[in-house]
Amino acid sequence: xxxxxxxxxxxxxxxxxxxxxxxxxxxxxxxxxxxxxxxxxxxxxxxxxxxxxxxxxxxxxxxxxxxxxxxxxxxxxxxxxxxxxxxxxxxxxxxxxxxxxxxxxxxxxxxxxxxxxxxxxxxxxxxxxxxxxxxxxxxxxxxxxxxxxxxxxxxxxxxxxxxxxxxxxxxxxxxxxxxxxxxxxxxxxxxxxxxxxxxxxxxxxxxxxxxxxxxxxxxxxxxxxxxxxxxxxxxxxxxxxxxxxxxxxxxxxxxxxxxxxxxxxxxxxxxxxxxxxxxxxxxxxxxxxxxxxxxxxxxxxxxxxxxxxxxxxxxxxxxxxxxxxxxxxxxxxxxxxxxxxxxxxxxxxxxxxxxxxxxxxxxxxxxxxxxxxxxxxxxxxxxxxxxxxxxxxxxxxxxxxxxxxxxxxxxxxxxxxxxxxxxxxxxxxxxxxxxxxxxxxxxxxxxxxxxxxxxxxxxxxxxxxxxxxxxxxxxxxxxxxxxxxxxxxxxxxxxxxxxxxxxxxxxxxxxxxxxxxxxxxxxxxxxxxxxxxxxxxxxxxxxxxxxxxxxxxxxxxxxxxxxxxxxxxxxxxxxxxxxxxxxxxxxxxxxxxxxxxxxxxxxxxxxxxxxxxxxxxxxxxxxxxxxxxxxxxxxxxxxxxxxxxxxxxxxxxxxxxxxxxxxxxxx
Amino acid sequence: xxxxxxxxxxxxxxxxxxxxxxxxxxxxxxxxxxxxxxxxxxxxxxxxxxxxxxxxxxxxxxxxxxxxxxxxxxxxxxxxxxxxxxxxxxxxxxxxxxxxxxxxxxxxxxxxxxxxxxxxxxxxxxxxxxxxxxxxxxxxxxxxxxxxxxxxxxxxxxxxxxxxxxxxxxxxxxxxxxxxxxxxxxxxxxxxxxxxxxxxxxxxxxxxxxxxxxxxxxxxxxxxxxxxxxxxxxxxxxxxxxxxxxxxxxxxxx
Ligand SMILES: Cc1cc2nc3c(=O)[nH]c(=O)nc-3n(C[C@H](O)[C@H](O)[C@H](O)COP(=O)(O)OP(=O)(O)OC[C@H]3O[C@@H](n4cnc5c(N)ncnc54)[C@H](O)[C@@H]3O)c2cc1C
Ligand code: SF4
Ligand code: FES
Numbered sequence: 001x002x003x004x005x006x007x008x009x010x011x012x013x014x015x016x017x018x019x020x021x022x023x024x025x026x027x028x029x030x031x032x033x034x035x036x037x038x039x040x041x042x043x044x045x046x047x048x049x050x051x052x053x054x055x056x057x058x059x060x061x062x063x064x065x066x067x068x069x070x071x072x073x074x075x076x077x078x079x080x081x082x083x084x085x086x087x088x089x090x091x092x093x094x095x096x097x098x099x100x101x102x103x104x105x106x107x108x109x110x111x112x113x114x115x116x117x118x119x120x121x122x123x124x125x126x127x128x129x130x131x132x133x134x135x136x137x138x139x140x141x142x143x144x145x146x147x148x149x150x151x152x153x154x155x156x157x158x159x160x161x162x163x164x165x166x167x168x169x170x171x172x173x174x175x176x177x178x179x180x181x182x183x184x185x186x187x188x189x190x191x192x193x194x195x196x197x198x199x200x201x202x203x204x205x206x207x208x209x210x211x212x213x214x215x216x217x218x219x220x221x222x223x224x225x226x227x228x229x230x231x232x233x234x235x236x237x238x239x240x241x242x243x244x245x246x247x248x249x250x251x252x253x254x255x256x257x258x259x260x261x262x263x264x265x266x267x268x269x270x271x272x273x274x275x276x277x278x279x280x281x282x283x284x285x286x287x288x289x290x291x292x293x294x295x296x297x298x299x300x301x302x303x304x305x306x307x308x309x310x311x312x313x314x315x316x317x318x319x320x321x322x323x324x325x326x327x328x329x330x331x332x333x334x335x336x337x338x339x340x341x342x343x344x345x346x347x348x349x350x351x352x353x354x355x356x357x358x359x360x361x362x363x364x365x366x367x368x369x370x371x372x373x374x375x376x377x378x379x380x381x382x383x384x385x386x387x388x389x390x391x392x393x394x395x396x397x398x399x400x401x402x403x404x405x406x407x408x409x410x411x412x413x414x415x416x417x418x419x420x421x422x423x424x425x426x427x428x429x430x431x432x433x434x435x436x437x438x439x440x441x442x443x444x445x446x447x448x449x450x451x452x453x454x455x456x457x458x459x460x461x462x463x464x465x466x467x468x469x470x471x472x473x474x475x476x477x478x479x480x481x482x483x484x485x486x487x488x489x490x491x492x493x494x495x496x497x498x499x500x501x502x503x504x505x506x507x508x509x510x511x512x513x514x515x516x517x518x519x520x521x522x523x524x525x526x527x528x529x530x531x532x533x534x535x536x537x538x539x540x541x542x543x544x545x546x547x548x549x550x551x552x553x554x555x556x557x558x559x560x561x562x563x564x565x566x567x568x569x570x571x572x573x574x575x576x577x578x579x580x581x582x583x584x585x586x587x588x589x590x591x592x593x594x595x596x597x598x599x600x601x602x603x604x605x606x607x608x609x610x611x612x613x614x615x616x617x618x619x620x621x622x623x624x625x626x627x628x629x630x631x632x633x634x635x636x637x638x639x640x641x642x643x644x645x646x647x648x649x650x651x652x653x654x655x656x657x658x659x660x661x662x663x664x665x666x667x
Numbered sequence: 668x669x670x671x672x673x674x675x676x677x678x679x680x681x682x683x684x685x686x687x688x689x690x691x692x693x694x695x696x697x698x699x700x701x702x703x704x705x706x707x708x709x710x711x712x713x714x715x716x717x718x719x720x721x722x723x724x725x726x727x728x729x730x731x732x733x734x735x736x737x738x739x740x741x742x743x744x745x746x747x748x749x750x751x752x753x754x755x756x757x758x759x760x761x762x763x764x765x766x767x768x769x770x771x772x773x774x775x776x777x778x779x780x781x782x783x784x785x786x787x788x789x790x791x792x793x794x795x796x797x798x799x800x801x802x803x804x805x806x807x808x809x810x811x812x813x814x815x816x817x818x819x820x821x822x823x824x825x826x827x828x829x830x831x832x833x834x835x836x837x838x839x840x841x842x843x844x845x846x847x848x849x850x851x852x853x854x855x856x857x858x859x860x861x862x863x864x865x866x867x868x869x870x871x872x873x874x875x876x877x878x879x880x881x882x883x884x885x886x887x888x889x890x891x892x893x894x895x896x897x898x899x900x901x902x903x904x905x906x907x908x909x910x911x912x913x914x915x916x917x918x919x920x921x
Contacts (some may be wrong), residue, residue, distance in 0.1 A: 055807040068726060069792050071735040071832055128867035133801045133861050142815025156720035159827055166733055167828060174800035189789065212781055241728040275701045280709055281730050311739060410732065413756045470867040479805050528713050574716050579683060580724050580782040583716065
């Protein structure tokens with residue numbers, strides 16, 4: 001491990017690390033808390049839960065988000081559910097099993113200690129959420145209901161129809177607003193953070209822009225928490241909200257915070273396929289659908305062709321002429337293999353010519369089988385002895401509607417096709433980023449006083465995240481980790497008086513931000529910001545997406561560099577800096593993506609192995625599975641930034657004391 | 668099947684809160700019926716940028732009908748002609764070739780215009796801050812299954828909690844009443860055992876803040892629920908009214 005990376009993992013055996021650490025971490029007394037100021041950028045699950053919890057403890061908190069309300073953070077869109085090792089189903093779940101599944105799912109590229117802690121606190125999250133009024137789905141007996149997600153064989157996912165993120169975020173948001181009401185939190189909505197301020201090597205505040213009037217503001221904090229989400233929008237098309245971006249993390253990176261595993265991105269197998277050039281974003285169809293949907297393509301190429309040309313309908317294809325390729329290739333996990341595996345398998349079938357829509361890039365997700373199964377169960381429950389086929393289907397549809405109604409409606413809204421009658425068409429799409437700012441066990445970056453929580457950090461998911469684990473991690477970080485671990489730093493800061501924002505470091509940072517804005521507005525070129533964003537997205541999707549190769553990545557790096565140069569000489573940003581200007585906001589974000597894109601390719605090029613979502617064509621087994629190289633790459637790649645676009649790689653070795661690492665198998 | 672449309676747009680343009688604002692007319696051609704309404708606006712905006720004109724500001728983020736950002740008043744109806752969908756989920760197949768489409772911001776005094784179609788809805792956040800929560804500090808919770816909740820209550824609470832805070836109910840109401848939004852939150856907690864301790868206080872304080880923000884009175888017209896993209900039901904308003912009266916009585920007895 002390079003001296004610059006100290007993961008600060010506590011001593012002791014795995015099961016006791018967190019309990020012991022939590023009980024010995026230095027505390028800040030209540031009177032001192034009142035004079036310590038914490039800046040939280042981001043109001044998603046991580047930010048909102050951290051803000052509420054820290055304000056309850058007595059810290060003075062400021063929260064920033066770029067939407068018009070904290071409640072609209074991207075977390076609101078999460079659909080399928082949240083994991084917790086409650087073992088309410090008595091099906092063999094435990095902290096250890098959740099820990100093990102997560103490490104294995106991440107293809108052995110995450111830290112044991114962090115993941116174990118995550119599994120440990122997972123149960124508290126469910127308790128906390130229920131107590132704050134989150135209406136999770138329940139059974140008739142009044143107890144909480146669970147469903148299955150990929151990469152596991154237990155039912156540990158809690159959910160609220162297909163709106164779990166919404167309900168969890170509204171829960172955390174209500175806690176946050178309660179603290180706003182008491183004056184412990186000051187909320188800055190429609191504000192975008194555009195730089196972090198460091199003084200004598202410590203993070204001391206941020207520069208933010210009030211998006212409604214364009215004014216730049218300086219804010220001091222004893223600590224700054226970036227809870228700013230993931231960078232999936234570097235691909236232009238993704239399931240992320242339109243505003244999701246890397247800017248906050250990137251500015252921190254350029255001030256010295258290391259960026260870890262940038263090439264670990266997640267392509268989600270079940271999204272609505274691209275419909276045309278006008279497409280502005282892609283829509284996820286939750287993984288929970290894989291509980292009840294079976295994925296298939298035609299077994300015969302001529303059928304695939306006929307489907308593409310609209311000559312036949314999916315329901316015309318007989319059962320024996322269908323290829324349920326996940327069930328065929330992975331009998332033990334079937335349709336519930338992890339996302340990276342399911343996505344690659346879909347790509348493999350479509351590349352081989354079995355895709356089912358006009359672009360040839362779609363497979364079916366079919367609910368017919370389970371609709372009938374549910375229909376029969378209902379008939380039994382209702383004591384209907386000889387139900388007709390129509391009755392069975394109608395009752396089955398009602399069950400499916402209750403479980404996934406909002407998703408089915410959304411599918412119909414977008415495609416104009418009714419998924420109760422015809423199978424859904426799906427294809428993989430960019431969804432989540434495992435990479436992010438490097439943090440230690442305390443969630444602190446290598447800049448003292450600067451933290452990263454939620455999707456913005458790299459910490460828990462290795463090379464592939466399991467479904468329903470991002471919500472868990474965001475809330476774990478905010479509710480149950482940071483309130484303790486921040487004491488390790490702030491207990492040494494109680495003598496630090498608030499630093500005046502007239503300090504030269506603030507002045508300098510603001511000047512740089514202003515400089516970038518002025519430069520963007522002065523180019524007055526000929527192409528829109530979206531034009532460059534789309535071009536960048538295509539480069540990254542084609543060369544640093546589901547399959548990567550040395551030649552492709554080298555080409556991509558050159559292409560991104562050239563595109564970046566063109567952007568800075570020919571982008572057209574209308575309007576001025578003194579009013580609401582969404583194009584200017586986008587331009588700043590795309591400028592940062594144009595740098596990140598290069599680093600992603602560099603990281604992917606450097607990692608000469610396949611693991612999780614990172615699939616290097618050169619490194620695969622005979623059956624086309626990812627082939628890891630633990631000998632040489634069992635590390636976290638943390639990149640340090642240098643002026644221009646230059647980086648130095650630091651490696652954090654990963655140590656597995658409790659899990660025997662093995663070739664991942666879901667067969 | 669996919670078709671292409673040529674459309675006339677009349678869009679409200681307003682530089683800032685102080686500007687008087689007016690309608691401007693635009694033409695867009697070759698709009699695929701597979702596009703969403705906001706993607707059609709993306710096309711229009713890139714057209715405007717290329718013509719050196721100021722693009723139209725509008726709020727949006729998730730484009731999945733869940734964040735509640737998008738807020739266009741389309742042909743006289745919040746979120747447009749289709750029942751129970753947000754602007755971002757409205758697709759161009761709901762329109763015909765040659766249509767003229769009129770687009771305005773939410774019109775309600777408590778939601779002042781910031782620019783073009785963007786309005787300030789922070790009043791909603793302040794109403795939540797006044798009482799739209801259960802006062803529980805992190806770490807205080809008991810086991811999640813300790814209190815069973817009848818499925819019907821949980822389902823009804825969820826139906827109320829599905830509100831996305833978009834403000835269409837206010838925009839649809841001739842009095843700019845926020846009763847549907849407020850009642851959805853009040854109702855969610857009133858249906859759950861965890862919400863009982865603060866039940867009376869919550870409704871009183873949220874209603875007081877609602878009045879303070881200048882939202883109008885409810886005259887039971889039902890336009891709010893009819894235009895609500897999440898189908899929030901009027902029964903929540905009835906439940907809230909009952910709770911409000913109960914809370915007033917309880918306060919008088921003290
Ligand atoms: C469609 C979809 C469905 C999903 N479903 C699931 C699921 O079922 N289960 C699961 O576990 N995970 C799911 N995920 C993943 C999960 O939703 C996210 O990983 C998680 O919500 C991220 O939360 P966060 O708090 O880290 O960040 P976010 O919720 O992304 O919040 C980021 C915040 O940062 C703010 N911000 C960002 N940059 C700046 C800046 N420069 N200045 C000021 N503010 C800024 C934003 O305003 C926002 O408030 C899903 C993701 C998607 C896209
Ligand atoms: S009640 Fe309906 S219309 Fe009103 S804010 Fe909520 S979702 Fe929007
Ligand atoms: S953009 Fe999120 S609801 Fe329309």
